[in-house]
Amino acid sequence: xxxxxxxxTNWKVIILLVALLxxxxxxxxxxxxxxxxxxxxxxxxxxxxxxxxxxxxxIRPVERERILAIDNLPIISIEDYYDFIKTLEINQTxxxxxxxxxxxxxxxxxxxxxxxxxxxxxxxxxxxLVNKTIxxxxxxxxxxxxxxxxxxxxxxxxxxLEDIGLSVYDAPKTNIKKGLDLQGGTxxxxxxxxxxxxxxxxxxxxxxxxxxxIYGLTDIIVREAGxxxxxxxxxxxxxxxxxxxxxxxxxxxxxxxxxxxTAVVFSGGQDITYVCxxxxxxxxxxxxxxxxxxDGIWNCRFRFSITLSPEAAxxxxxxxxxxxxxxxxxxxxxxxxxxxxxLDDEEVDQLNIGADLxxxxxxxxxxxxxxxxxxxxxxxFDALKNMKRLQTILITGSLPVKLDLVKTDTISPVLGEGFxxxxxxxxxxxxxxxxxxxxxxxxxxxIAVPMLFTMISEAVMLLGISALISWNLDLAAIAGIIVAxxxxxxxxxxxxxxxxxxxxxxxxxxxxxxxxxxxxxxxYFTTVVAMLPLMSAGAGLLKGFALITILGVSIGVFITRxxxxxxxxxxxKD
Amino acid sequence: xxxxxxxxxxxxxxxxxxxxxxEKIAVEENTEKKKAEEKIEEKKIEERIGEKAVIxxxxxxxxxxxxxxIYDIYDKNYKKLLIIPFLLLxxxxxxxxxxxxxTGEFLHKGVSLKGGLTVTILTAEEADTNAMQNxxxxxxxxxxxxxxxxTTAGRQTAVTISASDVDEGPLISALEDRFGKFREGDYAVExxxxxxxxSFFRETFKAIIIAFLFMGVVVFIYFSENxxxxxxxxxxxxxxxxxxxxxxxxxxxxxxxxxxAVLIYVYSKFxxxxxxxxxxxxxxxxxxLAIINLLGIKLSTAGIAGFLMLIGYSVDTxxxxxxxxxxxxxxxVLERVIGAxxxxxxxxxxxxxxxxxxYIITDSSVLKQIMLILIIGLGxxxxxxxxxxxxxxxxxxxxxxxHD
Numbered sequence: 001x002x003x004x005x006x007x008x009t010n011w012k013v014i015i016l017l018v019a020l021l022x023x024x025x026x027x028x029x030x031x032x033x034x035x036x037x038x039x040x041x042x043x044x045x046x047x048x049x050x051x052x053x054x055x056x057x058x059i060r061p062v063e064r065e066r067i068l069a070i071d072n073l074p075i076i077s078i079e080d081y082y083d084f085i086k087t088l089e090i091n092q093t094x095x096x097x098x099x100x101x102x103x104x105x106x107x108x109x110x111x112x113x114x115x116x117x118x119x120x121x122x123x124x125x126x127x128x129l130v131n132k133t134i135x136x137x138x139x140x141x142x143x144x145x146x147x148x149x150x151x152x153x154x155x156x157x158x159x160x161l162e163d164i165g166l167s168v169y170d171a172p173k174t175n176i177k178k179g180l181d182l183q184g185g186t187x188x189x190x191x192x193x194x195x196x197x198x199x200x201x202x203x204x205x206x207x208x209x210x211x212x213x214i215y216g217l218t219d220i221i222v223r224e225a226g227x228x229x230x231x232x233x234x235x236x237x238x239x240x241x242x243x244x245x246x247x248x249x250x251x252x253x254x255x256x257x258x259x260x261x262t263a264v265v266f267s268g269g270q271d272i273t274y275v276c277x278x279x280x281x282x283x284x285x286x287x288x289x290x291x292x293x294x295d296g297i298w299n300c301r302f303r304f305s306i307t308l309s310p311e312a313a314x315x316x317x318x319x320x321x322x323x324x325x326x327x328x329x330x331x332x333x334x335x336x337x338x339x340x341x342x343l344d345d346e347e348v349d350q351l352n353i354g355a356d357l358x359x360x361x362x363x364x365x366x367x368x369x370x371x372x373x374x375x376x377x378x379x380x381f382d383a384l385k386n387m388k389r390l391q392t393i394l395i396t397g398s399l400p401v402k403l404d405l406v407k408t409d410t411i412s413p414v415l416g417e418g419f420x421x422x423x424x425x426x427x428x429x430x431x432x433x434x435x436x437x438x439x440x441x442x443x444x445x446x447i448a449v450p451m452l453f454t455m456i457s458e459a460v461m462l463l464g465i466s467a468l469i470s471w472n473l474d475l476a477a478i479a480g481i482i483v484a485x486x487x488x489x490x491x492x493x494x495x496x497x498x499x500x501x502x503x504x505x506x507x508x509x510x511x512x513x514x515x516x517x518x519x520x521x522x523x524y525f526t527t528v529v530a531m532l533p534l535m536s537a538g539a540g541l542l543k544g545f546a547l548i549t550i551l552g553v554s555i556g557v558f559i560t561r562x563x564x565x566x567x568x569x570x571x572x573k574d
Numbered sequence: 575x576x577x578x579x580x581x582x583x584x585x586x587x588x589x590x591x592x593x594x595x596x597e598k599i600a601v602e603e604n605t606e607k608k609k610a611e612e613k614i615e616e617k618k619i620e621e622r623i624g625e626k627a628v629i630x631x632x633x634x635x636x637x638x639x640x641x642x643x644i645y646d647i648y649d650k651n652y653k654k655l656l657i658i659p660f661l662l663l664x665x666x667x668x669x670x671x672x673x674x675x676x677t678g679e680f681l682h683k684g685v686s687l688k689g690g691l692t693v694t695i696l697t698a699e700e701a702d703t704n705a706m707q708n709x710x711x712x713x714x715x716x717x718x719x720x721x722x723x724x725t726t727a728g729r730q731t732a733v734t735i736s737a738s739d740v741d742e743g744p745l746i747s748a749l750e751d752r753f754g755k756f757r758e759g760d761y762a763v764e765x766x767x768x769x770x771x772x773s774f775f776r777e778t779f780k781a782i783i784i785a786f787l788f789m790g791v792v793v794f795i796y797f798s799e800n801x802x803x804x805x806x807x808x809x810x811x812x813x814x815x816x817x818x819x820x821x822x823x824x825x826x827x828x829x830x831x832x833x834x835a836v837l838i839y840v841y842s843k844f845x846x847x848x849x850x851x852x853x854x855x856x857x858x859x860x861x862x863l864a865i866i867n868l869l870g871i872k873l874s875t876a877g878i879a880g881f882l883m884l885i886g887y888s889v890d891t892x893x894x895x896x897x898x899x900x901x902x903x904x905x906x907v908l909e910r911v912i913g914a915x916x917x918x919x920x921x922x923x924x925x926x927x928x929x930x931x932x933y934i935i936t937d938s939s940v941l942k943q944i945m946l947i948l949i950i951g952l953g954x955x956x957x958x959x960x961x962x963x964x965x966x967x968x969x970x971x972x973x974x975x976x977h978d
Contacts, residue, residue: 082728187724223689224767235766409731412703412723414686415938426935430928437924479879479944483886486928490890490921497917519897522796526893527886529788533781533815534882542778545879549886 006570016563019555020457023464028062028175035066035099036081036168040242043382045165048374050096050105052166054381060467061172069097078170090161110162116153123148125294167242175467177240179219179474182419185239187411188246189225190403192232201232204400208234208250211396215249215388217241219472234403239472243408248389255398256390257342260319260353265339266312269397273363274307277391281305284383285368290376298379302387303368306394313361321359341367343393367394415475423478431455434489442496446571451492454564458488461560462552476545484552487527488560491520495565499572513565524557649908652965659962662954663857666864673867681863683738684718684872689767690738693745694724695753696760701733704937706752711939713748714740718872736766738872770875778878784815787834789889790841790852796893797900798845810837847900850966851892854958858888861958862951871943880944884951887925891918891959899967907971911964918959926952 007013041047041054055064067075070084071094088094088107096103123146131138196204201224209222221237238246256268266272276282282304284290290300308316323335333355341349349369369390371383413419431452439448462481466473498516499509527549534546648655674680703721710719717740724732737745742763750756791811795804810833817830841849862884866873873881898914899907926949933945 078728085727184722221769223769225692225764227762227764233764410725411734412725414720414722415940418704419938419941422936422938423941426932426941429931429935433927433931434924437920437927441920475876475940476879479876479883483883486883486925487886487890489924489928490887493921493924494894494917497920501913515902518901519894522792522897523890523893526789526792526889529792530785530885530889532788533784533819536781536819542781542882545882553886 003570007567010563010566010570012563012566016457016559019461019559023461023468026175026464026468027460028060028467029173030062031173033062033066033171033173034076035068035171036075036078037061037064037066037171038098039167039169039240040244042163042165042167042244043373043378045163046105046108047096047103047165048378049108050103051101052096052098052103052105053375053377056377060175061177062175066099066171067096067166067168068099071095072097078168081168085164088161088164105164107164108162110159111156112159114155114157116155118153119150120153121148122151176463177467177470177472178420179472179477180221180237180239180413181415181474182413183239184411184413185219185237186241186243186246187409188236188238188243188250188405189407190234190236190250191406192234193402193404195232196401200400205234207396207399208236211249211254211392211399212236212238214395215245215392217245219474233406237411246408247405249392250399250403252344253399253402254393254396255342255344256393259340259342260316260323260337263319265316265319266308267398268394271309271312272306272394273309275391275395276305282387282391284380290379293372296374298373298376299370300373300376300379300383301368301370302383303366304387304391305364305366308363308365310361310363313363316357317359317361320353320357323353323358325355325358341369343390427459438489438493438496441493442500444572447496447568450564450567450571451489451496453567454492454560455485455488458485458552458556458560461555462548465551465555466548471544471548474544476542477548480545480548480552483549484556487523487553488556491523491556491561492564494519495561496568499568509569513569516565520557520561524553527553652968655961656965656969659857659957659965662861662957666857666861669864669868670860673864681867682870682872683768684874684877685720685736685738686718686769686874687878688738689765689769690718690736691740691742691745692734692736692764692766693742693749694732694734694762694764695749695756696732697753698730700730703733704939706733706735707939708937709752710735710737710748714744716740716870718874780818782882784818785885786852786856787811787815787837789855789885790837790848793851793893793896794841794845794848797847797851797896800844803840803844807837807840810840846970847896847967850963850970851889851896853966854892854955854963855885855888857958857962858951858954859884861954862947865950865954866947871946874940874943876940877943877947880947881951883944883948884955887948887952888955888958891921891955892963894918894921895959895963896967899964899971907968911968915960915964919956922952922956 008017038052038055041052052065067081069075070081073080073084075081075084090107090109093104093106096105125144125146131140133139192204205222205224209220212218212220212222217238217240219239221235223235225233225235227233236246236250254268258265258267283302285301285303288301290298293299320335323337325333326336327333335353335355335358337353339351339353340347341351349367351368367390369383369386371379371381371386373379373382434455435448435452438451439445442448459481462484463473465471466477471477495513495516498512531546531550534542535550536543670680701721701723703723707719707721710721711717714737718738719740720736722734722736723730724734735745735749746756746761746763749761788811791807794807798804798807814830814833814837817826817833821827821830838849841852859881862881866877871877894917895911895914898917899910902910904910905913929945929948929952933942933949936942936945
């Protein structure tokens with residue numbers, strides 16, 4: 001067997017090659033991807049009415065729907081898209097061609113609705129269950145009847161062209177998600193409604209960070225700002241989130257209260273010790289599921305369980321012990337008052353309290369709510385979004401003060417626009433430098449070339465893993481990759497050195513590798529335990545760095561370095 | 575994992591033997607004889623290679639008297655050479671202490687860590703942020719500057735410049751030099767706070783201490799010979815770490831440090847080499863911090879990442895040295911140290927080469943900072959591994975030999 005064949009059939013090398021292949025597939029490089037990718041579609045917008053749907057969160061970045069042309073004008077970059085938007089007029093119909101379908105959309109006019117003090121009479125249609133006699137039997141039948149009700153007069157003020165509701169970004173060429181450091185993101189400027197002290201600002205900042213983290217947005221920067229006239233602002237930078245999401249999460253205080261009558265039973269934050277977020281007790285309600293409402297809108301119900309603190313449970317017992325038991329139509333017994341859920345002083349839901357809870361301190365409660373959409377998919381999406389937001393608010397409690405959204409724009413990355421291209425060049429030069437130095441020391445091409453190969457594999461695999469777990473690649477991750485590949489080089493030099501030493505005593509290859517790997521594993525364990533505490537400290541920066549480093553050195557020690565040892569054994573053994 | 579590797583190496587060995595056994599059955603005696611002859615030949619070749627290596631070494635030594643001199647100094651005066659790293663360490667500690675006393679911090683923070691002024695200029699003229707950043711940094715060497723652009727609807731709308739340690743007046747005039755005189759409404763000035771939370775530094779510091787405790791335990795387990803002491807060490811380290819991690823009261827911290835002192839005592843009694851490794855890693859980080867402060871480098875969040883990277887690199891070389899000297903037989907202590915040094919210096923220079931190349935090529939000031947920290951760190955690592963750690967090891971082994 002030629003040496004090359006022996007290398008390819010060595011099982012350690014096979015594992016490496018298979019892993020590499022998986023990683024390249026995970027990254028899915030698509031350098032010819034053009035157009036703009038749809039990040040989300042706003043509800044009831046022109047785009048949504050045309051049938052364009054928000055991408056499911058599980059779809060990989062490269063495969064998401066991309067807009068290629070509008071009205072047969074090719075859209076190559078985000079500037080092209082916005083150039084077209086500028087030319088849109090009210091009621092103009094245009095054709096959107098994506099890589100999957102062609103949609104026809106009409107630009108709508110935006111209105112502001114003002115409620116007047118006068119009232120008017122309006123006819124509405126209602127569907128009611130009526131017992132009708134058909135062929136002698138009494139059957140309940142749905143019948144539509146017309147009623148006349150009195151409503152407040154409203155006036156619509158035209159505001160001009162309504163945003164067509166598409167949030168887009170330049171089509172990604174790989175599945176690697178770039179974080180705030182590498183691609184910039186949305187910058188939101190918020191202003192507290194009233195002036196707050198320095199201490200309160202600190203609490204507010206910590207609260208906001210926590211809220212965003214729990215919602216799932218971890219690649220964030222939250223800081224305070226102020227202008228010279230003494231106004232206070234909060235500046236937030238987020239990668240990969242829409243303006244609406246930020247507004248939903250932060251602009252409102254998120255004050256959640258559950259009341260019976262006027263007394264508060266429990267509120268978000270401290271009263272709630274646990275909020276279920278796993279699939280078995282949180283999600284679309286399997287009992288009620290989704291259905292179509294009368295006007296064609298889909299509605300889905302969600303539910304999730306929470307655990308109250310003992311104090312809140314006792315409060316609930318106190319407040320329910322004096323209530324009466326009332327039987328309902330379905331035969332079950334409920335208490336005379338309902339548990340009403342309020343979010344920012346607006347009622348969001350009413351829950352019947354089972355009769356068996358009267359006077360009992362119960363800590364497990366199920367919260368439910370709903371979401372709407374034009375299609376079932378959109379309704380599910382909306383319901384889950386509302387659920388996530390409610391869960392976040394229940395976990396973090398309310399913000400100390402209400403915030404106004406002053407401004408949003410996109411901010412460029414800290415590392416500069418050309419960073420990614422620049423890094424590719426740097427990576428190549430660095431790897432070549434290492435190979436040259438190694439060649440100077442050991443004077444064998446059979447060592448330098450495999451070393452080059454292993455270094456590149458380690459880097460590719462780490463990038464692949466971050467694409468696989470949808471990790472936002474930021475500066476910390478890059479630092480982690482550098483550490484992993486760097487220690488990889490160190491370890492390979494140790495292996496090579498062990499192999500090359502011609503000593504008087506006859507050590508066979510097994511012995512040599514055993515010794516080399518002893519050193520490598522000692523260094524590996526030391527590095528891993530050093531990274532562990534970093535994973536738990538102040539989230540964000542440290543966690544990313546520690547995680548990628550641990551992943552990187554592990555891949556190195558178990559996959560790439562054994563393969564390297566096998567390769568040079570075959571190449572040098574004669 | 576080490577055992578798995580080892581076992582699988584043995585398995586491979588076994589499989590190969592089986593194959594050979596079945597082949598042998600066909601032509602048994604001849605192949606046996608041939609093998610025996612081959613083995614003798616191999617041994618002869620090995621011996622010759624070994625002898626050649628020794629002769630090469632001696633020729634090398636004779637040919638270059640300067641190298642021979644350095645070699646001798648390194649050999650005989652390792653105790654005196656220890657003065658260099660310890661002096662450096664003392665110097666670093668004093669510098670840091672001075673820094674803390676005058677500013678209340680251990681390091682200079684850049685604009686992303688402590689905030690500063692932000693000037694937002696409304697302009698649609700596409701700006702090269704990296705070039706502008708470097709320009710401004712050249713004009714204000716004491717400041718830390720971040721330049722970024724703001725875009726709305728796909729087009730650039732503004733350039734924002736965040737700067738610390740520079741006054742509004744000079745900054746505005748420097749910007750006017752580039753953009754032309756500003757009119758009312760062309761720009762806005764704000765103050766921005768730090769982008770890291772309040773507790774970030776405290777938590778990072780705690781995490782680093784716990785990291786060192788954990789590292790110490792792993793190294794101790796590898797190099798100590800007393801099993802009971804390993805158990806004690808693990809228990810002490812875990813308790814101290816838990817205390818540091820969960821505590822908020824100073825009493826807990828004090829108790830934790832007491833435990834650490836006991837731990838250090840245990841380490842010095844049962845495994846001086848472990849202390850040597852931890853000391854080298856610690857000295858490396860402290861010295862790099864002091865040098866960065868001396869150079870006036872304003873740390874950004876990137877710089878902190880660079881700093882943490884050093885932990886991995888410095889530990890590698892120390893463990894290499896300790897393992898080669900303590901765990902592997904053959905040759906004098908000095909020969910083992912020199913052997914390890916050849917490998918270790920190759921490792922360090924290879925990494926340094928790559929890092930220096932990156933430093934030169936990149937035009938991102940952020941990346942430059944990380945690379946600079948690594949270059950300084952790797953340089954210090956050479957001193958602390960091959961002078962400090964090696965010196966302590968040789969002293970320790972010499973003392974042990976005396977006792978034997």
